[in-house]
Amino acid sequence: MSIRPLIAGAALLCLAAAGWQVTLIEPGQAFGYRAPQRPDPAAVEKSFADEVELLKSGKSTQALLSLRRRAEKGPFPGPALYLMGVEAYRQGAYSQAVEHWQKGVKLYPYLGDRDAPFGAAKRMNMALAELKSGVWAGKKRSETARMHALMRRLAGGCE
Numbered sequence: 001m002s003i004r005p006l007i008a009g010a011a012l013l014c015l016a017a018a019g020w021q022v023t024l025i026e027p028g029q030a031f032g033y034r035a036p037q038r039p040d041p042a043a044v045e046k047s048f049a050d051e052v053e054l055l056k057s058g059k060s061t062q063a064l065l066s067l068r069r070r071a072e073k074g075p076f077p078g079p080a081l082y083l084m085g086v087e088a089y090r091q092g093a094y095s096q097a098v099e100h101w102q103k104g105v106k107l108y109p110y111l112g113d114r115d116a117p118f119g120a121a122k123r124m125n126m127a128l129a130e131l132k133s134g135v136w137a138g139k140k141r142s143e144t145a146r147m148h149a150l151m152r153r154l155a156g157g158c159e
Helices: 004-022 041-047 049-056 060-073 077-090 094-107 117-133 142-154
Strands: none
Touching: 041 049, 041 117, 049 060, 049 077, 060 077, 077 094, 077 117, 094 117, 094 142, 117 142
């Protein structure tokens, strides 16, 4: 009797057990990685109440300073970048707005969801559609490439 079939059988059994064990591990758990929790949109909006009020009252410099601080140190840097993009868009700095939105969506992909804080996905899509058919219509610039990449990301595709 040869020992090779026994070794092959033991190896197969070992692989089957390892495969079964892998199914019990949550994605990323093996390396200590935890995916960021999706925050409650209402809680996010409430945490930005002061900045939104400053923007509405025309004190954009103070609001942008606060938003920049939050974009760098948190909490909620993604929505902070989104609001910075909204203000940049309002001021006509379209490429800066697209850049802020792109960074915000990259940090916090939930900004592209239907129920995102501030209705971010809907507002970004509307603004990007306006740029595409208006100011940036027919232009071949790096901004339009970033705009199209962001539009694909918001639509559920990749960059």
